[in-house]
Amino acid sequence: MELEPLAARIREHGTAGQAVRPVGGGTKLGWGGAGREGAADLTTESLNEILEHNVGDFTAVLGAGVRIADAQARFAAEGQMLALDPPLGEADGATVGGMIATGDSGPLRHRYGGVRDLVVGMTVILSDGTIAKSGGKVIKNVAGYDLAKLFAGSYGTLGLIASVSVRLHPLPGRNATAIATSEDPAKLAAAAASLAALPLEADCLDVCWDGDRGHLLVRFGAAAAQHQAESVVERMRELGLGDARAEAEDDEIWNRERALQRSRDGIVLKVSGRPTDLPAVVEAARAQRGTVVSRAALGLSWMALPADADVAAVRDALQPRPVVVLDGGTKVEDAWPAPPPGTLAVMARLKERFDPARIFRPGAYVGGI
Amino acid sequence: MDGPVTDAAPEGPARVEGAPRGAPARDLTGLVEALRRIVGERWVYTSEHELRTYESDGLLQYHVIPAAAVLPGSAEEVQAVVKACADAGVAWVARGAGSGLSGGALPIEDGVLIVVARMKRVLDIDLANQRICVEPGVTNANVSAAVGPGFFYPPDPSSQIVCSIGGNVAENSGGAHCFKYGFTTNYVTGLEVVLPDGEMVQIGGMELDHPGYDLLGAFVGSEGTLGVATKVWLRVVPSPETVKTLVAFFDTTRHAGEAVSQIVQAGVVPGAIEMMDEKAIEASEQMANAGYPVGRGAALLVELDGAERECEARFEEVVGICEACGSDDVRVARDEIERALFWKTRKAAFPAMGRISPNYFVQDGVIPRTKLPEVLERIEALGKEYGMIVANVFHAGDGNLHPLVCYDGRNEGEAERAEELSGKILDACLDAGGSITGEHGVGVDKKKHMPKMFGEPDLDAFQRLRCAFDPAGLANPGKVMPTPRLCGEVPGPYRQHPLEAAGLAERF
Numbered sequence: 045m046e047l048e049p050l051a052a053r054i055r056e057h058g059t060a061g062q063a064v065r066p067v068g069g070g071t072k073l074g075w076g077g078a079g080r081e082g083a084a085d086l087t088t089e090s091l092n093e094i095l096e097h098n099v100g101d102f103t104a105v106l107g108a109g110v111r112i113a114d115a116q117a118r119f120a121a122e123g124q125m126l127a128l129d130p131p132l133g134e135a136d137g138a139t140v141g142g143m144i145a146t147g148d149s150g151p152l153r154h155r156y157g158g159v160r161d162l163v164v165g166m167t168v169i170l171s172d173g174t175i176a177k178s179g180g181k182v183i184k185n186v187a188g189y190d191l192a193k194l195f196a197g198s199y200g201t202l203g204l205i206a207s208v209s210v211r212l213h214p215l216p217g218r219n220a221t222a223i224a225t226s227e228d229p230a231k232l233a234a235a236a237a238s239l240a241a242l243p244l245e246a247d248c249l250d251v252c253w254d255g256d257r258g259h260l261l262v263r264f265g266a267a268a269a270q271h272q273a274e275s276v277v278e279r280m281r282e283l284g285l286g287d288a289r290a291e292a293e294d295d296e297i298w299n300r301e302r303a304l305q306r307s308r309d310g311i312v313l314k315v316s317g318r319p320t321d322l323p324a325v326v327e328a329a330r331a332q333r334g335t336v337v338s339r340a341a342l343g344l345s346w347m348a349l350p351a352d353a354d355v356a357a358v359r360d361a362l363q364p365r366p367v368v369v370l371d372g373g374t375k376v377e378d379a380w381p382a383p384p385p386g387t388l389a390v391m392a393r394l395k396e397r398f399d400p401a402r403i404f405r406p407g408a409y410v411g412g413i
Numbered sequence: 414m415d416g417p418v419t420d421a422a423p424e425g426p427a428r429v430e431g432a433p434r435g436a437p438a439r440d441l442t443g444l445v446e447a448l449r450r451i452v453g454e455r456w457v458y459t460s461e462h463e464l465r466t467y468e469s470d471g472l473l474q475y476h477v478i479p480a481a482a483v484l485p486g487s488a489e490e491v492q493a494v495v496k497a498c499a500d501a502g503v504a505w506v507a508r509g510a511g512s513g514l515s516g517g518a519l520p521i522e523d524g525v526l527i528v529v530a531r532m533k534r535v536l537d538i539d540l541a542n543q544r545i546c547v548e549p550g551v552t553n554a555n556v557s558a559a560v561g562p563g564f565f566y567p568p569d570p571s572s573q574i575v576c577s578i579g580g581n582v583a584e585n586s587g588g589a590h591c592f593k594y595g596f597t598t599n600y601v602t603g604l605e606v607v608l609p610d611g612e613m614v615q616i617g618g619m620e621l622d623h624p625g626y627d628l629l630g631a632f633v634g635s636e637g638t639l640g641v642a643t644k645v646w647l648r649v650v651p652s653p654e655t656v657k658t659l660v661a662f663f664d665t666t667r668h669a670g671e672a673v674s675q676i677v678q679a680g681v682v683p684g685a686i687e688m689m690d691e692k693a694i695e696a697s698e699q700m701a702n703a704g705y706p707v708g709r710g711a712a713l714l715v716e717l718d719g720a721e722r723e724c725e726a727r728f729e730e731v732v733g734i735c736e737a738c739g740s741d742d743v744r745v746a747r748d749e750i751e752r753a754l755f756w757k758t759r760k761a762a763f764p765a766m767g768r769i770s771p772n773y774f775v776q777d778g779v780i781p782r783t784k785l786p787e788v789l790e791r792i793e794a795l796g797k798e799y800g801m802i803v804a805n806v807f808h809a810g811d812g813n814l815h816p817l818v819c820y821d822g823r824n825e826g827e828a829e830r831a832e833e834l835s836g837k838i839l840d841a842c843l844d845a846g847g848s849i850t851g852e853h854g855v856g857v858d859k860k861k862h863m864p865k866m867f868g869e870p871d872l873d874a875f876q877r878l879r880c881a882f883d884p885a886g887l888a889n890p891g892k893v894m895p896t897p898r899l900c901g902e903v904p905g906p907y908r909q910h911p912l913e914a915a916g917l918a919e920r921f
Contacts, residue, residue: 193630
């Protein structure tokens with residue numbers, strides 16, 4: 045995978061002051077708003093190689109343009125996975141680079157952490173054409189600054205993510221999910237909190253809300269998955285939830301959870317909250333006729349709302365929790381909440397240092413960065 | 414993180430790479446008076462006998478006496494101290510417990526040492542949200558103690574009884590359980606930070622994924638070069654239902670390494686997998702008297718924790734793998750006392766070296782786990798070539814090696830040769846695709862190795878980060894980066910940089 049030609053092109057754009065927008069599968073283009081008009085697309089198509097899959101070491105090096113689905117298929121053939129499972133968008137087109145740039149995640153985040161926790165090294169191209177790497181290919185490493193974390197979730201505003209080293213995990217041999225329902229958000233939240241406080245070692249723990257009822261879902265992926273799910277079903281009953289059952293064929297259940305994080309025509313909000321905020325989050329979504337999917341033990345929630353929803357009202361109801369507009373980001377005035385002034389100043393200085401030509405998606409990030 | 418105990422500390426040549434030498438002593442009288450006004454007379458040390466306490470961190474071969482050590486008692490005092498230093502253009506180093514092993518908290522001559530040891534309050538515990546908020550001087554062990562027994566804080570450096578959370582944040586500390594649980598960076602959700610210009614900011618908080626650049630990710634592990642944390646929000650997790658521990662003995666490290674590979678390949682994620690080689694077993698046994706078979710090639714400690722039923726099933730699998738890989742001696746801890754003995758023996762490996770060697774260097778390299786056999790062979794060959802004993806202790810799950818290079822500092826030139834050998838071990842790690850440090854950090858000790866791992870464009874990118882936080886270069890200068898660098902385009906009026914004044918760096 046040759047990076048020099050791409051770096052030369054970026055340098056030219058930098059010299060000319062031509063704004064660019066890194067694009068992978070193009071499945072999340074509206075997220076976080078559009079940024080200034082006239083940005084040229086910088087496609088990661090040429091970065092579509094799985095550069096390494098070190099099976100014995102549970103690591104891989106992936107070009108940014110590799111489709112996540114392709115990488116997962118390669119890993120699965122060896123009984124492994126990249127423990128990041130965000131919704132993959134239209135035709136499963138989402139790429140590694142796009143997922144990392146947006147810090148997107150799915151239900152597995154409960155156990156394995158997010159993008160920031162699984163990327164162990166990164167190569168980036170900056171606006172002056174500098175090709176810089178940080179981290180490495182080993183899962184434990186504290187040499188140098190952790191620039192990969194800085195670029196993860198930076199929405200392409202610091203430079204182009206060219207390739208990443210990631211940590212892999214064993215693919216669970218079998219899964220089972222404990223699922224139960226309730227019409228009372230507070231009861232669901234309390235049950236989720238009670239399960240989250242136990243050392244269950246669940247892979248996923250979600251609460252979802254749709255219409256006038258919600259579900260609590262706990263997934264296990266291990267030798268004893270079925271047994272673990274069944275014992276959680278018992279607890280769910282004790283906690284007063286209805287229709288508690290264990291499902292061994294549970295892929296569809298979780299596909300639905302991930303689907304609720306996206307909306308083709310509406311608005312999706314991501315709430316950085318606390319687990320104890322869950323009833324308020326559900327309430328705020330219901331007021332806008334929306335759905336909620338929450339990584340309940342982490343306090344992260346996704347609300348899918350109709351296109352005409354009142355985002356400001358949701359922000360008011362949940363303040364001071366940060367609420368970011370993902371899908372539908374171009375339909376609202378400000379997709380980003382403002383960080384505290386001092387913190388924003390540091391971020392602005394980072395932008396200045398890493399993208400002095402200010403060509404990477406100017407105006408598309410927090411505080412107009 | 415593992416640490417030598419004082420009585421077995423290496424005594425290498427005294428070097429002062431972190432600080433300007435030969436620079437004319439600066440008159441800091443005004444600054445010292447300002448510091449006294451901020452924290453009170455009794456918390457500012459300037460006399461040599463008081464400052465001796467702080468001349469080194471856990472890596473004793475480096476020592477520098479700072480101009481002053483100041484012990485603020487609150488975040489506001491830290492901020493005022495940093496601001497006073499910024500106004501005076503004086504560099505400073507933050508220090509927690511001083512147990513680090515890379516010279517990261519080595520003071521700067523003509524600089525101020527900011528010791529956060531007095532700031533050890535637990536500020537908030539919110540178990541409903543699985544968070545704790547502490548001041549930076551709180552020890553690692555006290556975090557777990559504060560949320561136990563239902564919850565615990567997983568990163569567990571060997572120095573956890575003394576090391577501070579502030580230091581853990583600076584170094585992104587790991588420990589024996591990080592293969593399963595991750596490192597400090599995976600547990601810090603928020604920080605209150607005093608930036609080098611004296612500004613105080615909060616990054617993150619109790620919640621995950623605060624919008625904007627991941628400043629937490631940048632700050633954790635930045636070795637005190639981006640600012641000083643005055644408040645730390647940490648994620649804590651439910652304590653495991655059960656813990657099961659075994660030690661298996663093998664004829665060779667290759668056999669033990671094969672067992673590690675098979676365990677991981679089978680999809681088992683042990684809480685810890687620790688390996689010791691023959692020399693480490695011998696030394697540890699002398700100290701811990703655990704009845705370990707001296708002379709065996711390798712000992713493998715495997716600990717599984719988690720849900721009872723899953724643990725039981727997996728544990729049998731691990732025992733089976735160890736036996737299949739050639740272990741005829743698998744000892745399962747029958748109770749907490751025996752488990753503690755296994756761990757005591759493992760943790761005795763470092764101090765025990767002091768019994769078989771007058772001095773030793775602790776190395777901290779990382780390799781892809783599958784490269785273990787070839788790297789061990791190379792380390793052994795290097796030991797023979799230099800005529801020195803190298804004992805090996807590893808966090809085997811994540812390929813983190815701690816070779817202990819034994820030498821006798823009384824013999825002229827031996828310390829230098831031991832250090833050279835220690836450096837060649839890092840070359841072997843890098844050749845295998847690894848890293849020069851897994852958990853001890855770069856500090857002053859390893860900055861000379863940085864160019865072997867990172868090219869000039871990479872180092873330039875690091876510097877961009879540093880400059881965004883600390884354009885004046887006052888926070889722990891002389892650490893991490895191999896050569897002193899200054900930031901261009903410093904906003905505001907031009908001021909001569911202390912390193913520039915000392916003729917040690919140039920602007921570019």
